[in-house]
Amino acid sequence: MGDGLRSSLHHRGQRLTPQRQRVLDLFERIGEGTHLSAEQVHQRLLRDQSRVSLATVYRTLRLLSSMGLLQELELPEGGRRFELASDAHRDHHHLVCIRCGCTEEFENPAVLEAGQAAAEGRGFRLLECVLNVRALCPRCAADEALELESPG
């Protein structure tokens, strides 16, 4: 545990520090489906008695993303968020409620195929294929229907 990270870093002439280890540990502990902002990562580490400065959290999130260990979500609402990017979990997509912010994940090979077709047809080399479905979750859809009946 941690040696994979260590050697990946060494290949790049970089070092394994306790801070980097703690950030990656956190994401591994909370599992694949959870999306955290830099601020949330910072808060959780403080709660765990792991003192890491916010600046280092930002630097580490960028580093781990560039190494492919984390993945940045492309959801404009609510700022940048990151999640673990495990192989088993790659090419999954997000269903986001625009009202309460809750997210569900799903997979569908047709999406990757569509991205590949588009990239190949234009001579692009595909790197990543991200589908975001914005929607209302069942609860928020019900709430909204109520508000339309009796506004105010």
Place this chain on the structure above:
Amino acid sequence: MGDGLRSSLHHRGQRLTPQRQRVLDLFERIGEGTHLSAEQVHQRLLRDQSRVSLATVYRTLRLLSSMGLLQELELPEGGRRFELASDAHRDHHHLVCIRCGCTEEFENPAVLEAGQAAAEGRGFRLLECVLNVRALCPRCAADEALELESPG
């Protein structure tokens, strides 16, 4: 021209101002495939002798997006950008070069179907379905290959 916008605004108790007209005009003039940031909108309007403050540009972009006349892109790199959201142009997707930022658009009904299936399966009400494909364009892929051969 402009009366559709006027009556849409009046329905909401809002007014058609020259500034709002100018922003929408700009997007209609440049066509569907072009994505502009708030700053770029501001610059173009200045160039056209249409004096609109940057604050108003921001307010207007948000307004027109909430009315469904513009659509915000979800590309983290390079800040928020907007494009015209015509019916004929809905449900198109973006192929983005992460190196030079150039974008291509494409359509593929399989993407919308995937989004609909995910939403329906979980009881969500689908609003929008956005696929972003990150890739290297032919030129940047070639440049990168060269750099790997002879770094520095």
Place this chain on the structure above:
DNA sequence: GTCGATGCAAAGGCTTTGCACAGCC
């Protein structure tokens, strides 16, 4: 004439950066 919209400048949030010191290799 009223009430919403604009322009300006200041404030705000989030993120990055400069620098001295700490600590990994």
Place this chain on the structure above:
DNA sequence: GGCTGTGCAAAGCCTTTGCATCGAC
């Protein structure tokens, strides 16, 4: 021991907001 990484605070960027004035209806 050298050189990368950290922490802190300051700066930076993009966006929003308060307020007086303007102008659409």
